[in-house]
Amino acid sequence: MHPQLPNPPELEIIEEQLDNGLRVVLHPDSTLPLVAINLWYHVGSMSEVPGRTGLAHLFEHMLFQGSEHVGTNDHFRLVQQVGGNANGSTWYDRTNYYETLPAGCLDLGLWLEADRMGYLLPALDQKKLDTQRQVVINERRQRTDNQPYGRALEKLHQLLYPEVHPHHWPVIGWPRDLEATELEDVKEFFRRHYGPNNAVLTVAGDIEPRSALAAIDKYFGAIPSIELAPTIDHPLPALGRTRSETMMDRVALPRLYLAYRWPGYGERSWSAGNLLATILSGGRSSPMYRDLVHQRQLAQEVSCLLYPTVETAPFLVIATARPGVDPEALLAEIDTHIERAISAEISREDFDRGRNQLACSIFDELQSLDERADELSRAATLLGSPERFSWEIETYEALDAEEVRRIAAQYLSSESRVRLTVVPQDSKGRA
Amino acid sequence: MRGILDRSQPPRTGPARPTQLPSFESVELDSGLTVIASRYSRAPRISLHLVTRAGAIEDPAERPGLACLVAALLDDGAGKRTGPELAALVESLGGSLSAAGDWDAAYVSLGLLANQIDVGLELLATIAQDPRFRSDELELNRGRRLAELSRRHDRPGSLADDTLMSVLYPDSPYATPLLGTLASLAAISAAEVHSFHDGCYVPQETILIAIGDIDARAVTEKTQAAFGVWVGKASAEMSGIELGARDRPKVVHLVDRPEAAQTELRIGAPDVPANHQDRDALRLLNSALGGRFSSRLNLNLRERHGFTYGAFSRFSERLGPGPFVVSTAVANSVAGAATREVLAELDRLCSEPLSDDEVNESRDYLIGSFPYGLQTIDGFAARLNHLALHRFPLDYFEHYADRLNGLTAADLLAVAQDHVDPQTMAVAAVGPAAELSPQFDELGFEVRLTPDQP
Numbered sequence: 001m002h003p004q005l006p007n008p009p010e011l012e013i014i015e016e017q018l019d020n021g022l023r024v025v026l027h028p029d030s031t032l033p034l035v036a037i038n039l040w041y042h043v044g045s046m047s048e049v050p051g052r053t054g055l056a057h058l059f060e061h062m063l064f065q066g067s068e069h070v071g072t073n074d075h076f077r078l079v080q081q082v083g084g085n086a087n088g089s090t091w092y093d094r095t096n097y098y099e100t101l102p103a104g105c106l107d108l109g110l111w112l113e114a115d116r117m118g119y120l121l122p123a124l125d126q127k128k129l130d131t132q133r134q135v136v137i138n139e140r141r142q143r144t145d146n147q148p149y150g151r152a153l154e155k156l157h158q159l160l161y162p163e164v165h166p167h168h169w170p171v172i173g174w175p176r177d178l179e180a181t182e183l184e185d186v187k188e189f190f191r192r193h194y195g196p197n198n199a200v201l202t203v204a205g206d207i208e209p210r211s212a213l214a215a216i217d218k219y220f221g222a223i224p225s226i227e228l229a230p231t232i233d234h235p236l237p238a239l240g241r242t243r244s245e246t247m248m249d250r251v252a253l254p255r256l257y258l259a260y261r262w263p264g265y266g267e268r269s270w271s272a273g274n275l276l277a278t279i280l281s282g283g284r285s286s287p288m289y290r291d292l293v294h295q296r297q298l299a300q301e302v303s304c305l306l307y308p309t310v311e312t313a314p315f316l317v318i319a320t321a322r323p324g325v326d327p328e329a330l331l332a333e334i335d336t337h338i339e340r341a342i343s344a345e346i347s348r349e350d351f352d353r354g355r356n357q358l359a360c361s362i363f364d365e366l367q368s369l370d371e372r373a374d375e376l377s378r379a380a381t382l383l384g385s386p387e388r389f390s391w392e393i394e395t396y397e398a399l400d401a402e403e404v405r406r407i408a409a410q411y412l413s414s415e416s417r418v419r420l421t422v423v424p425q426d427s428k429g430r431a
Numbered sequence: 432m433r434g435i436l437d438r439s440q441p442p443r444t445g446p447a448r449p450t451q452l453p454s455f456e457s458v459e460l461d462s463g464l465t466v467i468a469s470r471y472s473r474a475p476r477i478s479l480h481l482v483t484r485a486g487a488i489e490d491p492a493e494r495p496g497l498a499c500l501v502a503a504l505l506d507d508g509a510g511k512r513t514g515p516e517l518a519a520l521v522e523s524l525g526g527s528l529s530a531a532g533d534w535d536a537a538y539v540s541l542g543l544l545a546n547q548i549d550v551g552l553e554l555l556a557t558i559a560q561d562p563r564f565r566s567d568e569l570e571l572n573r574g575r576r577l578a579e580l581s582r583r584h585d586r587p588g589s590l591a592d593d594t595l596m597s598v599l600y601p602d603s604p605y606a607t608p609l610l611g612t613l614a615s616l617a618a619i620s621a622a623e624v625h626s627f628h629d630g631c632y633v634p635q636e637t638i639l640i641a642i643g644d645i646d647a648r649a650v651t652e653k654t655q656a657a658f659g660v661w662v663g664k665a666s667a668e669m670s671g672i673e674l675g676a677r678d679r680p681k682v683v684h685l686v687d688r689p690e691a692a693q694t695e696l697r698i699g700a701p702d703v704p705a706n707h708q709d710r711d712a713l714r715l716l717n718s719a720l721g722g723r724f725s726s727r728l729n730l731n732l733r734e735r736h737g738f739t740y741g742a743f744s745r746f747s748e749r750l751g752p753g754p755f756v757v758s759t760a761v762a763n764s765v766a767g768a769a770t771r772e773v774l775a776e777l778d779r780l781c782s783e784p785l786s787d788d789e790v791n792e793s794r795d796y797l798i799g800s801f802p803y804g805l806q807t808i809d810g811f812a813a814r815l816n817h818l819a820l821h822r823f824p825l826d827y828f829e830h831y832a833d834r835l836n837g838l839t840a841a842d843l844l845a846v847a848q849d850h851v852d853p854q855t856m857a858v859a860a861v862g863p864a865a866e867l868s869p870q871f872d873e874l875g876f877e878v879r880l881t882p883d884q885p
Contacts, residue, residue: 252582285518
């Protein structure tokens with residue numbers, strides 16, 4: 001009934017480094033006539049300071065506005081006209097940029113990425129910044145301000161982390177900081193973070209490694225390395241107590257959020273936390289779903305999740321109450337589950353299910369070339385080597401139920417957590 | 432030593448290598464069940480889908496939401512197993528099981544490890560032939576869906592979608608969300624669930640798709656064995672959707688949200704079924720208008736004006752006449768200006784041919800990005816499902832590029848004029864009426880307030 005999991009796929013990985021410091025990862029796979037280019041810069045909102053929050057993400061937008069040899073709207077146009085896809089995303093500890101192109105278009109993608117790594121500044125101007133500032137403010141409205149429960153996660157982070165810690169503010173930033181950001185801030189951010197010696201370039205797919213490497217060197221080799229901004233230290237005094245807050249929103253159902261601080265991605269304890277989250281709430285046979293959603297119908301949905309962030313990772317429990325259910329009553333039942341997880345033995349069934357689910361979701365992700373490229377960049381950037389892309393699966397196999405329980409007991413303390421309840425407002429905005 | 436590299440021009444791209452759709456077998460069993468199987472492996476996983484043409488288009492007039500409720504109940508108990516037992520069996524193997532409906536069909540999807548194909552087929556055969564529809568599961572689903580429907584109202588984007596659909600398709604299944612309405616959900620009886628299932632779930636309208644590291648022929652044989660002689664209880668006759676005449680004055684249907692941080696805008700009209708002869712041209716046209724980041728709408732509203740995070744358009748592909756819709760969320764102060772820009776883009780689409788460059792770009796995007804969707808077994812399954820569901824010929828994708836290459840700017844202009852009429856587009860908006868009304872007045876639109884009730 002509990003089959004031995006197949007091994008993670010064996011990927012051919014070649015690692016190189018250019019003289020200017022650019023780390024290169026190659027992964028040949030010719031199943032489909034596609035090539036995935038994936039560039040991770042080791043910079044994100046963790047590199048921001050209060051007053052200029054959102055700069056890393058606003059900067060990501062500016063990187064799609066053309067560079068010295070690439071016209072303002074040409075990045076997407078050139079990629080899409082050959083049938084490619086391109087995008088980027090910003091997170092706490094990294095910013096990634098990627099193109100998936102038909103094989104035969106590798107040089108086009110490399111030329112585009114190299115141009116904005118090496119020749120961005122001549123193309124930056126105030127008008128582009130002003131337009132993208134409005135785009136980002138609209139992105140924020142669409143994703144946060146105009147969504148039910150949209151501001152809850154921001155509130156949770158504010159409560160869980162001190163004001164000077166980057167987890168205190170959202171990656172997309174505060175509107176007043178976005179408004180205040182000047183062109184010189186953007187330029188300085190580029191000079192201190194966007195160089196070959198702060199990046200990993202992964203090229204995966206239908207390539208011949210030697211000629212791919214030659215092409216990479218051709219486009220990136222002449223870009224000088226930069227003087228990196230010094231790493232910012234983020235001391236994190238213990239939370240030490242429980243903080244609770246209630247906020248109103250235009251929602252039909254109350255929702256409860258619990259947040260705990262957990263060790264960051266890359267540590268064995270992180271894997272234990274991710275496994276625990278899946279054990280508790282992953283799928284319809286998980287104990288929280290079975291009990292709270294299916295049998296007693298106290299919750300519309302319930303989920304536990306752990307952020308994949310490096311320095312510290314928030315562990316969240318999110319539960320939406322069914323109509324007529326008091327969030328306090330729901331909280332008591334959730335606490336019973338958490339209490340059980342840290343004091344009693346995790347059942348063999350739940351433990352195996354959680355581990356199998358995580359392994360299979362990783363197998364699923366590794367099907368697509370762009371995900372593979374992203375995983376290889378992640379492993380190279382955050383874990384030190386692309387070969388460590390299977391680190392997660394390996395730790396899940398190494399952990400046992402007792403160790404997961406012990407780690408959970410260490411970090412899931414009801415004495416040191418944040419609790420936020422979102423309650424429906426009436427038409428006059430009252431709770 | 433490296434020479435100086437001339438970066439001033441984009442590098443030339445190599446010739447596109449043609450993409451072969453992975454080979455697959457399609458067999459109709461004696462019962463009428465269609466089995467499509469392919470050995471295509473990207474991971475030690477298999478992807479199984481049971482698809483029955485029993486979607487919301489089949490909802491009885493007084494019971495919107497019935498089809499999708501029945502679909503959702505399929506994996507909540509079948510044969511000797513309860514819903515939780517089915518879930519526990521699949522999840523203990525690292526798999527996932529889900530059941531849901533859309534406008535066209537009911538889908539039971541099962542992901543498993545590659546060596547579990549027998550378990551998978553046995554499960555799906557039981558779900559197809561012996562769903563239990565237990566009354567406790569019916570009540571649980573009813574309650575969850577009622578709550579879901581009231582929550583749907585929380586999301587301004589969904590509310591804008593629903594408002595537009597109610598205007599475009601009065602008195603048809605497309606007028607209400609897939610979940611149905613509060614009144615119909617509350618009224619659905621166990622007898623109605625059974626009778627809907629008896630009437631619509633027949634082998635002739637069902638497709639089984641199996642993809643992964645499997646032997647396609649063996650899967651067909653195993654399916655024959657597992658599904659035995661499945662006989663449906665009725666021979667289903669597919670429903671259709673009749674459209675009224677298209678005569679719309681300039682009206683914006685506005686849901687007032689005084690506190691909204693942004694305005695959700697939808698502009699659209701009913702269009703044609705997925706298998707319409709103009710389908711390829713419509714895809715190409717949409718690639719130029721609003722199907723990509725570099726399409727006209729997004730370049731205009733986002734990159735030129737900074738009105739929005741994104742603006743897109745879509746010709747929905749459904750068994751019935753699916754809608755053409757432009758969607759965007761804009762700053763409240765520019766909702767009128769954004770509507771004007773969208774309508775101007777639609778006018779331009781219908782009054783002047785696309786440039787050759789635009790035709791080439793839009794077409795090459797569709798052709799070049801085709802293999803992108805084949806990276807995962809679920810992506811490939813979705814392609815095969817599209818083929819089978821809409822009864823396209825099996826070689827449909829083999830000639831896709833040829834058909835697109837055959838379309839000229841003149842063809843596309845004619846198709847635009849046939850399908851897109853800016854004068855009769857309906858507009859729906861969710862945002863602060865006090866700020867929006869004067870803007871729409873100025874555009875010459877009558878503002879009609881829509882009640883803000885689920």
